[in-house]
Amino acid sequence: MEKNEKSIIIIGAGISGMSAGCYGQMNGYKTKIFESHFIPGGCCTAWERKGYVFDQCIDWLLGTKLGTDMNQVWRELGALKNKKLRFFNMFNRVVGREGQSVTFYVDPNRLEAHLKEISPEDGELIEEFCNGIRAFSGDMNFPLLKPEPLYNENENKEIEEKFIKKYGKALRDSTGIEIVDFAKRFKNPFLQEAFPYILQQKMCDFPLMPYCYNLAAMCEKNAGYPEGGSLELAKSIERRYTELGGEIVYEAPVKKILVENDKAIGVMLEDGTKHYADIVLSAADGRTTIFDMLDGKYVDNTIKKLYEGLHSRENKIYEGFVLVFLGINRDLTNEPDSTTYFLEHPSKLLGCNQKGIVARHYCHHAPEFAPSGKSVMQFFYYSEYDCWKKLYDNDRAAYKEEKGKVADFIINYMEQHYPGLKDQIEAIDVSTPVTAVRYTGNHEGSVMAWIPFADTEEHVKPLVEKHHMKLPGLSNFYMAGHWVSLGGLVRSSSSGRHVIQFVCKDDKKNFVAQLAD
Ligand SMILES: Cc1cc2nc3c(=O)[nH]c(=O)nc-3n(C[C@H](O)[C@H](O)[C@H](O)COP(=O)(O)OP(=O)(O)OC[C@H]3O[C@@H](n4cnc5c(N)ncnc54)[C@H](O)[C@@H]3O)c2cc1C
Incomplete structure (x- = not known):
């Protein structure tokens, strides 16, 4: 591939940012990613506690079937390389308050x-x-x-x-x-x-x-679970990116996008250092990018409408999750993978406005997350943000206490379904929408940005269809990720492909891509 001289700075090493980086490298651009966190993946992440892996992201990954466009994108990014894929025979089970249940095979x-x-x-x-x-x-x-x-x-x-x-x-x-x-x-x-x-x-x-x-x-089998889960998926793409010659700078939060004569020329990091490139591409939170990094100077009515009232309008963006993870000394292999339990009193869980909680275990699709004979359980519910944020800002001890209360409530509730569970717990962790903001920067900890099929969709579509993943009035600047292309892993990964296709078109170049395997 003939190298051209152009450089691209990418903000964010989530799936979309790394994808944009990979396709940028494939097309002869010299790219560099600045990432706030110390690991890749953004939302697509996991962490370890006492020998257990707590994976917050993949419930199901679309694009596992050979021959589909989605699978081609994953293969170009090397995301599934050398990985076993595991598949599900049920999607979810719902258990009612009186114990009735239905399984969605x-x-x-x-x-x-x-x-x-x-x-x-x-x-x-x-x-x-x-x-x-x-x-x-x-x-x-x-x-x-x-x-x-x-x-x-x-x-x-x-x-x-x-x-x-x-x-x-x-x-x-x-x-x-x-x-x-x-x-x-x-x-x-x-x-x-x-x-x-x-x-x-x-x-x-x-x-x-x-x-x-x-x-x-x-x-x-076009939706499944890749061996190693979320963080390994992210690391595989990171590997592909660095093999293609890309560079990621971790713990390097971007504060401002530098603009001269309505042209993006680089970024300034939180530490005050300035970095310059021919093109700047943000794959970070949409509101932060448009209104903080660029001071809201490059918006039209559609973008204004999309973002105005973002905070107050219900059902506009996906809420964040409260997640409770348990590492337990118990084998759950014979239990259903995923269950929604309707609760008598869901309002006892801070921020919960759903009827119930979801319980998952990984014994079938990621046995590697727990030592042999043991299991990881994950519980989650969509949660309001403000209540957690207020506690976090005003009284850190009360915030921690509330997290403990949520975990206790869930553990006590689950004891009726899994007698003895309480005494088998070896590791606990709780994450809230505030945690998600701290680690990904997503607005109010939203798990997948804009809700599709809602009124917002008519304002989201023009971001790609009309603005071609740019902002009105600003040249040499592009955006990718779930705030532009809607949420979900496969949409984020293809968003990175799409944005580089627009970059190539603007540079009058043919877009190229190669499979990693
Ligand atoms: C709990 C949870 C479960 C999910 N489950 C699924 C699932 O089962 N299947 C599915 O397909 N999708 C799922 N999703 C959605 C999917 O993970 C996301 O839509 C997708 O990963 C978003 O990728 P992204 O690159 O667009 O954004 P992000 O993952 O948010 O990446 C943005 C990156 O930018 C970085 N960043 C932010 N601000 C700055 C800054 N100022 N400077 C530098 N870097 C910055 C962040 O640290 C982050 O790494 C889930 C999401 C969550 C949170």
């Missing part, structure tokens, strides 16, 4: 039989749902290799032939109704309540589509 035939056993009177609706899953099966391949504005006429025709003709109806049908409305049609009261929790916690504006699509993706 990923195989639509098995799921249909199971649901009909629970509620024969809902047969038709159950078939409708399971057919919705079947409609996404087969060789479904979401086109993801380019941002929409860069597809040429032939490529658009091909997408029309291979994707829209085949899956357009399934997409239309399943985006036409929200899961909460679909669930109301069940005669069985427990299914009514449980259905919106298929994806573990309830998402109000979500249509049926992500439920059917994700179950189908798991069934088709």
